[in-house]
Amino acid sequence: MPASYFPAPAEYLRVLPEIVLTLFGVAILFFEAVLSEARKRIFPPLAAAGLGAALAGSILAYGSPGAAFHGMILVDGFATFFRVLVIVVGLLAVFASSEYLRRENHPGGEFYALILFSVAGQSVMASANELIVIFIGLEISSIASYILAGYLRDDPRNSEAALKYFLLGSFATAFLLYGVAWIYGLTGSTNLEAIRRALSGGGAPPLMLTGAAAALMFVGFGFKISAAPFQIWAPDVYQGAPAPVSAFLSVGPKAAAFAILIRTYQTAFGPVAGDWQPLVWACALATMVVGNFAAIQQSNIKRMLAYSSIAHAGYVLIAVAAASQIGAAAAMFYLAAYAFTNFGAFAVVTHVARKGERYVKIDDFAGLAQRQPAMAAMLTIFLLSLIGVPLTGGFCGKFYIFKAALDSNLVWLTVLGLLNSAVAAYYYLRVLVVMYMKDADGPAEPLPAAGTGMKLAVYGSAAATLLLGIFPGLVLEFASRAALK
Amino acid sequence: MTLLDAVLFLPLIGFAALLLIPKQSSRGAALILSLLVFIVSLGLIGPYWFANPSGYVFTTDAVWINSPPIRYHVGLDGLSLWLVLLTTLLTPISVAVSWKYIDHRVKEFYAFLMLLEFGLIGVFVALDLFLFYVFWEICLVPMYFLIGIWGHERRIYAAVKFFLYTMAGSVLMLAAIIYLYNRAGTFDYVAILSQIETGRLAFPPRVEMLLFLAFFVSFAIKVPLFPLHTWLPDAHVEAPTAGSVMLASVMLKMGTYGLLRYCVPLFPDAARSSAPWVAALAITGIIYGALVALVQPNMKKLVAYSSVSHLGFVVLGIFSFTQQGLDGAVYQMLNHGISTGALFILVGYLYERRHSLEIAAYGGVATPAPNLSAVFLITTLASIGLPSLNNFVGEYLVLQGAAAAHFTWTAFAALGVILSACYMLWLYQRAFFGKASEGVAHHVYDLTGREWAAIVPLIALMVWMGTFTQSFLPPIRAQNARILESARRLKTERVQNLVPEAIRAR
Amino acid sequence: MPPLPAVIHGPAPLSWYLILSAVLFALGAAGFLFRRNIITVFMSIELMLNAVNLSFIAFSYKLGRNDGHIFSFFVMVVAAAEAAVGLAIILTVFKNRQTLEIDEVSSLKN
Amino acid sequence: MNFLILSLIKAAVVAFVLMTTLAYLQWIERKVIAHIQLRVGPRRVGPHGLLQPLADVIKLLTKEDLLPSHVNKVFYFLAPFIAVFFALIAISVIPFGTEVNLGPVHTAMQLTDLNIGVLFILGLSGMGVYGVALAGWASNNKYALLGGLRSSAQMISYELPTALAIAAPLLMLNTLSFRQLVEAQSGYYLGFIPRWTIFQGPVPQLVSFILFGIAAFAETNRVPFDLPEAENELVAGFHTEYSSMKFAAFFMAEYANMVTVSCVATLLFLGGWQPLWPAQYGSNFLPTAMFLAGAALCFYHGFHPARSFDRITLPAAGVVFLGIAVVFLIPPVAAVLLPLFWFAAKVGFILFVYIWVRGTLPRFRYDQLMRFAWTFMFPVAVANLFLTGLAVALS
Amino acid sequence: MDSILFLIFAAIAVGCGLNLVLQTHPISSALSLVGVMGSLAVLYLLLGGEFIAMAQLIVYAGAIMVLFIFVIMLLNAGGERRGRKRLWAPWAGAPMVAAIIGIGAYLIQRAAPRTAEVTFGAFQHGNPSDIGTNLFENYVLPFEITSILILIAIVGAIVLARKEIE
Incomplete structure (x- = not known):
């Protein structure tokens, strides 16, 4: 018998959020089987409690930073930032979906369990320090997302969204894996630090091959963050998936995917940064342009928000292209601000859509400012943040990103990015226009007031958006300290 | 916490308060709040009244965001003083003129008006580039809603066009601001300016020109300078009266203020080398605006194009790089704010009566409404620059400054003055003289008490500014002298200044 | 290039394995892009994963460590999970639309 | 090259024995079922119907090979081939006994000893389902399709408990090579209780054995789990459209699977060729004694014949038995044959149970079958594996 | 010997892979994929991956692909219809795939040193x-x-x- 390996207690502590999330997920599945229908109302609070515990867990884990399980994961500020972010997004998703699920007569506990599992996967991604763990975390998050996207399985839109998400997601995974295989073959390791050492040493493998491998991996990541030209799935998925799920998908998995993208490219491929920068540069530009110009033509608000989320991925890619610590910090901040903003926008859409998601045209928002001024005001905040108007998180995010890009002398990318954000204003304004400046055609169907969960999600997101816009220092300082060198 | 902070944040508090109070009392509350702001802001004259301070007064410099170091740095100088006062004056007037005109979603209207005031004051007092940009963008939102919700038929088109034009311009400025920060290590305007003046911060000509252009385009859109002006007529025509007033009187000044505050001192070489081009554009704008105004059948559009023409003078004055030119430009900014604001208010009065902006729908208004006609006449005369009224002083100074720089410029610009007399007087003739038609006679009534209250301060100011120039000019002159001083030194000089310093450092 | 018989009788160069892997991967990608049947498309992905596994094993041989075997083991597990979920999704799609043609599953448009 | 020739010879021998076994297994099944049902069974062809298998083979070979017009030809031909190929190839890793050391020949009684033999068997059994499923689909016949569907679902479902049941003894014995598995089961507790896994500590694998047995019935599509070919529901299930040799191939595959599964059960749980009790208590003489008893029985009935031809056949059989009994006494030969005997005896016993169950139990309903797999077999197997693992880890 | 075995099974794998892509009926494709997996399992054995070869058979061929076949049979999906608009696909696709393979092969040839050769039994950690x-x-x-x-x-x-x- 070889010597056995028993992890130290601190190593368990470093995966505490994942453990907590999994346990709560399993508990929900268990209760789903044993509880009567009437008692199933406890699932949203239970899931929220689980996420809250995981939040506490991730902060506890940050108390003893370091690597665990043979360097498979690395708990540092960067990991904790993204862990907290994805967990909070999960929390918002739980709040926003309880009402929705009841409305659609699908109040199953599996939904919440899947959210928890998906968040657990994203949390793994946030802290992963090894390509295989990254891959598995990514798959946990993705597969749970595929299911969530098709959760209302009798709705053709849902199943179509799930199918496209699934097929293209798996396709991307294959590319990612092929890249991992090559990195493994070239450097002899899948640990990010070890890869970095192998690439920076004198006996580094030929750059052409490393570049090919990194490019293959970028295809995989690019799909997950919906970067052009790998963005084709995003509109269909966000449009077809249940609205709260779209909200979740457009921020949580994306943030986690950016986390691994940044970690991989800055840690492992840091020594060859100059060689992948142009690739990311071009990709960022294409992503912004594709997202913004396609969004202009949309009449369905979910689809419009989908394209807009593509465009926003482009902005974050600018920060990635900067390949600097400031860039990483800017990307982190932007993702946080974007997460609340976009989630909030989708949450309002969820609320307005009503049963069966009949009201998802932009025109269906006509007169919302009269019918529910509070909701309209919240959506206004989110849209202004998406445009990048000052005093919202979106503005500060954009500001930091462009600052980071200029720091790295990406002048033209900055200018093009800024022009893009001006173009983007157009389609967000259209929503504001119909909300405030048009009246609903004919007697609009009464719009019930939002429930507690929905209010929590929307107001919480709005508060966070404003907070990040007015006092960005709180988050940014942590991000700057936590960002990878 | 200085008086300036109070003036700046009172409108924001008003905005929040208006959102919270019940609908029916929002009108009164808005009036009281805006008057309060105005009264408080009068205190800002204090230092200039008793002394003639150089530099900034009422400064507050506090940390807002640690990293990157963004500061809440505000202060007042001769340039911003009158613009702030103009803002605080026109806000209560806007509240008053909207009293009847705005009949739906009243509360939101006034709330947006207060928010707009907040943003405008902020733009004029910010001394941190980031803070300036924040206020700059904040102004967009309420104005967008003011036009979009309470405007006329094509309001949405106009609102979106307005937003996108300004947004597109300002993003380039943002890039330039960030670039400046990356080079200077600070967003603080004062610090950056001193770095540039001492030559510690110097750019290669090409870079400086690009930075200048980034700022310039953004400001030029706002001004609006000739080829970038197309949003303005739409926005003016579609906006409600109060929106037009704020837009014409104050928001356009954001552009010229920016040119004077940022473009010229920060990038003096680029500004100087591009001056002929800018002047050419400005003159084109003057003549083009006047010519187009001449043929407008729509009153508001006419006034809007006249704004293009008038602001051409301002730009021309700034880019003449002479003391008189600059003084005239600033004075003309204020004049235009007063007289065009009054014109829009009066056109609004007419619209409230007749529900039409077409000049053809009027005619003979003088008969049923003699007081209105009289007031309109004074305003018209002010606008065309009749001596002893305000515009005359500004235009004269500008022309004088321009003549000192380039006599040809003056020749062309003077053409604009003549044309302005043509279109304004022709407008007056068509609308007010002649036989009153059935519709005019039936609908048009004379000024009411509230309307008097709103227009009298402006009329008074027209006269005051036209006759007692010295009440206003000294702070402006002092500030302009400083701007010219810092813009005068050419880069070569600055670099030479730097050399001994560098040797000493070694 | 040594004479052909020697090539055939001797040990196979490692690069052959890697090239085979690349060929299969490219075939899978081509299948994904050009086939219209959803299940065939899905199987093309599986082919790509298999190709990746071959690379892992071949690299493992080169490095003299069995990490690659473990990676491909994980890949299999993931593929199994993907297959379960993916086929379930395909079932729901078929139930809703009675077709497996990918071009006909395109109701989501602007 | 010695290795190659030897392997060829071994392969030929194993193939011959296997084929014969398969053929006669069917005869035995018919006989046993007949006796369970108080019938006589085949007795026309040859003495006691002993030549019946031969006759069946001839019949199947000479029958017209029908090719239904609506089938998918490629897969229709391929399916039986796949089924029989994977069924037969599995035998290659099964060891039948210890080593043969006769003169110049030194070899294991096994075609090949893989160190992953158990996994090999699992893998092949997983492949076997293709034959059935494809046959069902290619036949383009709804009964066949249903049979094919049922069989693939059933086999996937039962593969899980099978694998879990197999994993438990593997945990204890710590190897995947069949030969080492059997060697790890040698020896006795207290001198007489064999250390077979069903008896071996720390957790006797009786539960695993039963689970494996049940799952094996399902894996081989045998009663009571013969849903894929349930005659009264599906006409004949997946092989409805098959006739002549292709039908025979499926038949052969089924019996070969039975044999393989029985062999695996023997090797994993019943100690392979390890005798039931130690040699010092005379286990080596059991075959001799048995064959002597058989000879005695034959002679007795030969002299008191029930039918006229018994007068010749039974004494002849008696003489053969006597001969075999003697062979078991020749030391070098016995060393080879004794393990073989024990192995065959255990496999034969399990095969007998197969037939016995078929004669006794009715068929499940399909949903019962699936529910049984997922709600009973699977949890029990997991619990069993968990317990075993815990015990192994603690001991 | 190793080369011969490799070539045989690589040929099977590529043939089956091509068949997977070219066949119009999902069942044929599925079986081709099983063929690929089987031959890959043999190649794994050549590379010393006994465990992974068996796992390949058990997990991939024995479970995953059976699931595929099961679903194909359950849905009783027919062959692909040939749409007119997809006629360009093979013409565009074949050169593209060939080009990708060519580039890949070139890179790989450069990557792997010629001394790295695979001998059956040399890798003992599988x-x-x-x-x-x-x-x-x-x-x-x-x-x-x-x-x-x-x-x-x-x-x-x-x-x-x-x-x-x-």
């Missing part, structure tokens, strides 16, 4: 025991979190595919 040791020592965390993945897959399959009981 047995289950070594793999298990490495798996449960170094890769215990990924192994454990994979269980979440499997749980998700189970839940997902149930959520999406179960029949409504009401």
Whole structure:
């Protein structure tokens, strides 16, 4: 018998959020089987409690930073930032979906369990320090997302969204894996630090091959963050998936995917940064342009928000292209601000859509400012943040990103990015226009007031958006300290 | 916490308060709040009244965001003083003129008006580039809603066009601001300016020109300078009266203020080398605006194009790089704010009566409404620059400054003055003289008490500014002298200044 | 290039394995892009994963460590999970639309 | 090259024995079922119907090979081939006994000893389902399709408990090579209780054995789990459209699977060729004694014949038995044959149970079958594996 | 010998792979894929991966692909219809695939030193025991979190595919 390996207690502590999330997920599945229908109302609070515990867990884990399980994961500020972010997004998703699920007569506990599992996967991604763990975390998050996207399985839109998400997601995974295989073959390791050492040493493998491998991996990541030209799935998925799920998908998995993208490219491929920068540069530009110009033509608000989320991925890619610590910090901040903003926008859409998601045209928002001024005001905040108007998180995010890009002398990318954000204003304004400046055609169907969960999600997101816009220092300082060198 | 902070944040508090109070009392509350702001802001004259301070007064410099170091740095100088006062004056007037005109979603209207005031004051007092940009963008939102919700038929088109034009311009400025920060290590305007003046911060000509252009385009859109002006007529025509007033009187000044505050001192070489081009554009704008105004059948559009023409003078004055030119430009900014604001208010009065902006729908208004006609006449005369009224002083100074720089410029610009007399007087003739038609006679009534209250301060100011120039000019002159001083030194000089310093450092 | 018989009788160069892997991967990608049947498309992905596994094993041989075997083991597990979920999704799609043609599953448009 | 020739010879021998076994297994099944049902069974062809298998083979070979017009030809031909190929190839890793050391020949009684033999068997059994499923689909016949569907679902479902049941003894014995598995089961507790896994500590694998047995019935599509070919529901299930040799191939595959599964059960749980009790208590003489008893029985009935031809056949059989009994006494030969005997005896016993169950139990309903797999077999197997693992880890 | 075996099974794998892509009926494609997997399993054996070869047969060929076949049979999906608009696909696709393969092969030829050759039996760490040791020592965390993945897959399959009981 070889010597056995028993992890130290601190190593368990470093995966505490994942453990907590999994346990709560399993508990929900268990209760789903044993509880009567009437008692199933406890699932949203239970899931929220689980996420809250995981939040506490991730902060506890940050108390003893370091690597665990043979360097498979690395708990540092960067990991904790993204862990907290994805967990909070999960929390918002739980709040926003309880009402929705009841409305659609699908109040199953599996939904919440899947959210928890998906968040657990994203949390793994946030802290992963090894390509295989990254891959598995990514798959946990993705597969749970595929299911969530098709959760209302009798709705053709849902199943179509799930199918496209699934097929293209798996396709991307294959590319990612092929890249991992090559990195493994070239450097002899899948640990990010070890890869970095192998690439920076004198006996580094030929750059052409490393570049090919990194490019293959970028295809995989690019799909997950919906970067052009790998963005084709995003509109269909966000449009077809249940609205709260779209909200979740457009921020949580994306943030986690950016986390691994940044970690991989800055840690492992840091020594060859100059060689992948142009690739990311071009990709960022294409992503912004594709997202913004396609969004202009949309009449369905979910689809419009989908394209807009593509465009926003482009902005974050600018920060990635900067390949600097400031860039990483800017990307982190932007993702946080974007997460609340976009989630909030989708949450309002969820609320307005009503049963069966009949009201998802932009025109269906006509007169919302009269019918529910509070909701309209919240959506206004989110849209202004998406445009990048000052005093919202979106503005500060954009500001930091462009600052980071200029720091790295990406002048033209900055200018093009800024022009893009001006173009983007157009389609967000259209929503504001119909909300405030048009009246609903004919007697609009009464719009019930939002429930507690929905209010929590929307107001919480709005508060966070404003907070990040007015006092960005709180988050940014942590991000700057936590960002990878 | 200085008086300036109070003036700046009172409108924001008003905005929040208006959102919270019940609908029916929002009108009164808005009036009281805006008057309060105005009264408080009068205190800002204090230092200039008793002394003639150089530099900034009422400064507050506090940390807002640690990293990157963004500061809440505000202060007042001769340039911003009158613009702030103009803002605080026109806000209560806007509240008053909207009293009847705005009949739906009243509360939101006034709330947006207060928010707009907040943003405008902020733009004029910010001394941190980031803070300036924040206020700059904040102004967009309420104005967008003011036009979009309470405007006329094509309001949405106009609102979106307005937003996108300004947004597109300002993003380039943002890039330039960030670039400046990356080079200077600070967003603080004062610090950056001193770095540039001492030559510690110097750019290669090409870079400086690009930075200048980034700022310039953004400001030029706002001004609006000739080829970038197309949003303005739409926005003016579609906006409600109060929106037009704020837009014409104050928001356009954001552009010229920016040119004077940022473009010229920060990038003096680029500004100087591009001056002929800018002047050419400005003159084109003057003549083009006047010519187009001449043929407008729509009153508001006419006034809007006249704004293009008038602001051409301002730009021309700034880019003449002479003391008189600059003084005239600033004075003309204020004049235009007063007289065009009054014109829009009066056109609004007419619209409230007749529900039409077409000049053809009027005619003979003088008969049923003699007081209105009289007031309109004074305003018209002010606008065309009749001596002893305000515009005359500004235009004269500008022309004088321009003549000192380039006599040809003056020749062309003077053409604009003549044309302005043509279109304004022709407008007056068509609308007010002649036989009153059935519709005019039936609908048009004379000024009411509230309307008097709103227009009298402006009329008074027209006269005051036209006759007692010295009440206003000294702070402006002092500030302009400083701007010219810092813009005068050419880069070569600055670099030479730097050399001994560098040797000493070694 | 040594004479052909020697090539055939001797040990196979490692690069052959890697090239085979690349060929299969490219075939899978081509299948994904050009086939219209959803299940065939899905199987093309599986082919790509298999190709990746071959690379892992071949690299493992080169490095003299069995990490690659473990990676491909994980890949299999993931593929199994993907297959379960993916086929379930395909079932729901078929139930809703009675077709497996990918071009006909395109109701989501602007 | 010695290795190659030897392997060829071994392969030929194993193939011959296997084929014969398969053929006669069917005869035995018919006989046993007949006796369970108080019938006589085949007795026309040859003495006691002993030549019946031969006759069946001839019949199947000479029958017209029908090719239904609506089938998918490629897969229709391929399916039986796949089924029989994977069924037969599995035998290659099964060891039948210890080593043969006769003169110049030194070899294991096994075609090949893989160190992953158990996994090999699992893998092949997983492949076997293709034959059935494809046959069902290619036949383009709804009964066949249903049979094919049922069989693939059933086999996937039962593969899980099978694998879990197999994993438990593997945990204890710590190897995947069949030969080492059997060697790890040698020896006795207290001198007489064999250390077979069903008896071996720390957790006797009786539960695993039963689970494996049940799952094996399902894996081989045998009663009571013969849903894929349930005659009264599906006409004949997946092989409805098959006739002549292709039908025979499926038949052969089924019996070969039975044999393989029985062999695996023997090797994993019943100690392979390890005798039931130690040699010092005379286990080596059991075959001799048995064959002597058989000879005695034959002679007795030969002299008191029930039918006229018994007068010749039974004494002849008696003489053969006597001969075999003697062979078991020749030391070098016995060393080879004794393990073989024990192995065959255990496999034969399990095969007998197969037939016995078929004669006794009715068929499940399909949903019962699936529910049984997922709600009973699977949890029990997991619990069993968990317990075993815990015990192994603690001991 | 190694080369011959490689060439044989590589040829089978590529043939089956091509068949997978070219066949119009999903069942044919599925069986081709099984063929690829089988021949890959043999190649794994040549590379010394005994455990992984068997896992390939058990997990991939024996479970995953059976599931595929099961679903294809269940849906009784017919062959692909040939749409007119897709006629360009093979013409564009074949050169593209060839080009990608060519580039890949070139890169690989440069990557792998000519001395790296595969001899059967030279790699000794592919047995289950070594793999298990490495798996449960170094890769215990990924192994454990994979269980979440499997749980998700189970839940997902149930959520999406179960029949409504009401």
